[in-house]
Amino acid sequence: MATTGTDLSRMREMNQLSIVWALRGNPPSTVTELAGRAGLSRPAVDVLVQALVAEGWAEVQEPGAGSVVGRPARRYRFRADAGHVLGIDVGVHKVLAVLSDLEGNLVRTLRRPVDPEAPPAERLAEVDGVIDDVLRATGMTPDDVWAVTVGVTGPVDAAGRTSLSTPLPGWTEADPVAHLAARFSCPVRVENDCKLSAVAERWKGVAQDADDIVFLLAGLRTGAGLILDGTLRRGHGGAAGEIGALKAVRWLTAPDHLQTCPGIPDTAAPGEAAAWVFQAARDGDREAKGAVRRYTRDLAVGVAALVLTLDPQVVVYGGGFSRSADVVLEPLRRELTKHCLRLPELRASTLGDESVALGAVRLALDEVDDRLLGDRLSAPSAPRR
Amino acid sequence: MATTGTDLSRMREMNQLSIVWALRGNPPSTVTELAGRAGLSRPAVDVLVQALVAEGWAEVQEPGAGSVVGRPARRYRFRADAGHVLGIDVGVHKVLAVLSDLEGNLVRTLRRPVDPEAPPAERLAEVDGVIDDVLRATGMTPDDVWAVTVGVTGPVDAAGRTSLSTPLPGWTEADPVAHLAARFSCPVRVENDCKLSAVAERWKGVAQDADDIVFLLAGLRTGAGLILDGTLRRGHGGAAGEIGALKAVRWLTAPDHLQTCPGIPDTAAPGEAAAWVFQAARDGDREAKGAVRRYTRDLAVGVAALVLTLDPQVVVYGGGFSRSADVVLEPLRRELTKHCLRLPELRASTLGDESVALGAVRLALDEVDDRLLGDRLSAPSAPRR
DNA sequence: TGGATAATGCTGAGGAGTTTACTAACTCGG
DNA sequence: CCGAGTTAGTAAACTCCTCAGCATTATCCA
Numbered sequence: 001m002a003t004t005g006t007d008l009s010r011m012r013e014m015n016q017l018s019i020v021w022a023l024r025g026n027p028p029s030t031v032t033e034l035a036g037r038a039g040l041s042r043p044a045v046d047v048l049v050q051a052l053v054a055e056g057w058a059e060v061q062e063p064g065a066g067s068v069v070g071r072p073a074r075r076y077r078f079r080a081d082a083g084h085v086l087g088i089d090v091g092v093h094k095v096l097a098v099l100s101d102l103e104g105n106l107v108r109t110l111r112r113p114v115d116p117e118a119p120p121a122e123r124l125a126e127v128d129g130v131i132d133d134v135l136r137a138t139g140m141t142p143d144d145v146w147a148v149t150v151g152v153t154g155p156v157d158a159a160g161r162t163s164l165s166t167p168l169p170g171w172t173e174a175d176p177v178a179h180l181a182a183r184f185s186c187p188v189r190v191e192n193d194c195k196l197s198a199v200a201e202r203w204k205g206v207a208q209d210a211d212d213i214v215f216l217l218a219g220l221r222t223g224a225g226l227i228l229d230g231t232l233r234r235g236h237g238g239a240a241g242e243i244g245a246l247k248a249v250r251w252l253t254a255p256d257h258l259q260t261c262p263g264i265p266d267t268a269a270p271g272e273a274a275a276w277v278f279q280a281a282r283d284g285d286r287e288a289k290g291a292v293r294r295y296t297r298d299l300a301v302g303v304a305a306l307v308l309t310l311d312p313q314v315v316v317y318g319g320g321f322s323r324s325a326d327v328v329l330e331p332l333r334r335e336l337t338k339h340c341l342r343l344p345e346l347r348a349s350t351l352g353d354e355s356v357a358l359g360a361v362r363l364a365l366d367e368v369d370d371r372l373l374g375d376r377l378s379a380p381s382a383p384r385r
Numbered sequence: 386m387a388t389t390g391t392d393l394s395r396m397r398e399m400n401q402l403s404i405v406w407a408l409r410g411n412p413p414s415t416v417t418e419l420a421g422r423a424g425l426s427r428p429a430v431d432v433l434v435q436a437l438v439a440e441g442w443a444e445v446q447e448p449g450a451g452s453v454v455g456r457p458a459r460r461y462r463f464r465a466d467a468g469h470v471l472g473i474d475v476g477v478h479k480v481l482a483v484l485s486d487l488e489g490n491l492v493r494t495l496r497r498p499v500d501p502e503a504p505p506a507e508r509l510a511e512v513d514g515v516i517d518d519v520l521r522a523t524g525m526t527p528d529d530v531w532a533v534t535v536g537v538t539g540p541v542d543a544a545g546r547t548s549l550s551t552p553l554p555g556w557t558e559a560d561p562v563a564h565l566a567a568r569f570s571c572p573v574r575v576e577n578d579c580k581l582s583a584v585a586e587r588w589k590g591v592a593q594d595a596d597d598i599v600f601l602l603a604g605l606r607t608g609a610g611l612i613l614d615g616t617l618r619r620g621h622g623g624a625a626g627e628i629g630a631l632k633a634v635r636w637l638t639a640p641d642h643l644q645t646c647p648g649i650p651d652t653a654a655p656g657e658a659a660a661w662v663f664q665a666a667r668d669g670d671r672e673a674k675g676a677v678r679r680y681t682r683d684l685a686v687g688v689a690a691l692v693l694t695l696d697p698q699v700v701v702y703g704g705g706f707s708r709s710a711d712v713v714l715e716p717l718r719r720e721l722t723k724h725c726l727r728l729p730e731l732r733a734s735t736l737g738d739e740s741v742a743l744g745a746v747r748l749a750l751d752e753v754d755d756r757l758l759g760d761r762l763s764a765p766s767a768p769r770r
Numbered sequence: 771t772g773g774a775t776a777a778t779g780c781t782g783a784g785g786a787g788t789t790t791a792c793t794a795a796c797t798c799g800g
Numbered sequence: 801c802c803g804a805g806t807t808a809g810t811a812a813a814c815t816c817c818t819c820a821g822c823a824t825t826a827t828c829c830a
Contacts, residue, residue: 007819008785008817011787031808040392043811063795063796068796068806070797071809155696155727165726210621211621236595239696240694242726243690246689246690247724249633249690305631308624308628309625311620311627312621341540342540391787396816396817396818397816448827454827455774457776458777
């Protein structure tokens with residue numbers, strides 16, 4: 001791979017970029033601090049940061065009444081509010097939208113319930129609705145949004161289609177990218193929900209320290225998302241992590257053990273049966289503990305296949321069942337010991353049901369970073385597709 | 386991640402590096418050609434390339450009797466022979482060493498048979514022997530070797546130890562890195578044989594076009610090596626690809642179908658039984674075809690788990706059985722269709738039994754590139770550990 | 771032998787960062 | 801209330817690197 005040659009203007013671009021990276025994620029900084037972080041001299045940083053202010057990437061904060069010795073320094077701040085990104089979770093029962101600024105600060109989170117049987121058109125209308133609400137509540141227009149990422153269930157191809165399979169009714173025919181492209185001129189991407197949750201766990205969740213992560217989505221459906229060497233792995237056709245499709249792996253039927261456990265009260269809704277069983281197991285109920293053990297045993301085969309294939313540092317147990325991780329993780333660990341060569345750490349997710357939207361935000365931010373702060377600095381405005 | 390600031394000398398380094406990349410892998414080039422490739426002006430390239438000659442990275446080739454109009458240009462060449470790397474395959478039955486120059490041209494290949502029961506000390510002595518032979522035959526000293534990579538069977542940890550398991554007798558106690566460090570001051574690395582074969586297939590084999598590859602080592606033992614997004618995946622503890630350890634995956638016993646097929650002549654050695662069965666199947670023998678089908682069925686479960694987990698572009702069928710790929714690939718494809726969502730391409734390896742050593746050479750070359758041509762140019766001499 | 775052609779070599783211009791020195795602004799203590 | 805001490809901002813001189821253009825050199829062909 002031929003590195004391309006460099007002249008003076010290129011050097012300036014690179015240095016300006018390094019100032020941007022030194023600004024971002026830090027509290028408002030003085031020129032001296034930036035010089036230290038970027039490895040440049042004060043005068044150089046001075047002209048660069050002033051250029052950033054002129055372009056709109058940075059902002060001056062005049063010194064207040066400081067109580068430090070010496071002349072108080074002007075501080076510069078990255079304009080995280082110069083643009084925003086949207087992360088959207090299109091679930092079976094709900095649509096969830098999260099608006100974030102360029103530093104990943106969550107500005108607004110809104111959800112709407114959706115009829116599980118709703119056809120794609122209706123579901124997309126709810127998406128439009130929740131986006132409208134978020135934009136109205138924050139006083140923004142679609143042009144203020146620099147990237148949108150949508151999470152859906154099922155393997156997602158490069159075009160954002162879910163043509164192989166998905167539990168969202170009729171969704172194999174839906175084209176969410178085209179739908180959103182009508183309103184947004186910025187990059188729009190669709191990604192699998194397990195993959196997004198995995199990204200979220202590494203960003204703000206329980207796996208921030210790990211570079212090789214298997215995320216388990218455990219609920220009435222079971223799925224997985226993979227992060228290797230710190231980046232999300234999609235696979236060549238976007239179907240990485242779909243080991244649940246293998247019949248020898250009993251992920252499809254594993255949750256049934258929890259639904260059919262004797263003793264579940266008739267009053268429990270279908271979604272609550274599992275929670276009841278977990279609670280009963282926690283209380284020492286023999287039948288419930290057996291059901292959990294059978295569930296874990298089925299789950300463990302697939303997890304073992306993932307672990308043996310990838311040898312991750314951490315396996316994150318997430319999804320709807322993660323609230324009951326306390327009764328699942330220990331039996332799961334025991335099962336895995338039987339199958340695996342090297343046991344990874346098992347951790348329970350704490351992000352709750354916003355993890356998909358959160359991961360979507362992170363991916364949208366990555367998109368913006370690549371486009372605008374990749375290796376040359378663009379003007380601070382929404383990137384085009 | 387803070388990109389570090391750049392001053393003029395850094396720029397010069399970068400441009401010099403881009404000249405190196407423009408020189409490598411190309412025939413001897415004129416300054417004008419280099420300027421075009423590197424995106425620099427002729428005068429700039431001129432001084433840079435002269436500096437490279439002074440340092441020993443490049444070499445002038447005075448113009449011969451050319452038949453072109455105009456003043457014939459001086460040509461510059463990358464000194465691929467400034468250093469060499471060693472790739473070594475420590476197998477059960479043999480030790481194989483390949484010496485390569487810095488451009489990946491294979492200079493010398495030597496092999497020695499080893500008693501399958503040989504203890505580690507004896508096996509390492511054979512390694513020493515074959516290295517001595519290669520160095521003597523090429524008139525080199527250990528200081529001319531800039532990196533060594535060794536391939537062994539079994540999962541290899543970061544220290545080059547094979548403590549979990551390996552079919553090499555006693556090898557869990559061996560420390561090949563320490564052994565070779567006594568002779569070589571350059572970086573020494575040990576890696577799993579399947580992983581190295583995967584690297585070789587992408588470098589010079591049948592998967593040069595693919596970025597997501599599953600390599601299958603198919604023989605009396607079955608294993609896998611993974612390349613995702615163009616780079617080898619080791620996993621957090623170096624045990625990626627070891628799905629064969631899962632009992633639900635019948636890789637351990639799959640080859641037995643080929644050993645126990647009725648009709649195998651008593652005269653056949655244990656290693657030749659499988660080859661006989663494949664040939665018989667090719668000739669239309671019912672029993673043999675059944676044995677191959679059973680073998681394929683067992684193999685396919687593990688392959689399907691890999692494919693569903695990783696969604697690769699290509700699955701390469703390699704190892705000792707790859708010569709019989711013609712009778713295996715089609716049944717394997719049929720089996721995979723049953724299990725998988727999206728079928729990857731199936732290709733048969735053509736590299737033969739030198740693929741492990743070849744992959745080792747590639748990894749050693751990568752090591753040299755990282756150390757010497759990473760982002761600043763070092764002097765052309767063996768890197769220290 | 772002279773002209774055409776293409777590469778080399780040289781010189782001056784321009785841009786970017788660094789160093790150094792100087793000025794400005796603020797705190798603290800007498 | 802003022803001056804010493806400290807730190808930030810600014811300007812000038814300098815270095816280094818690339819680039820553009822022109823003169824020079826080497827070769828082939830008529």
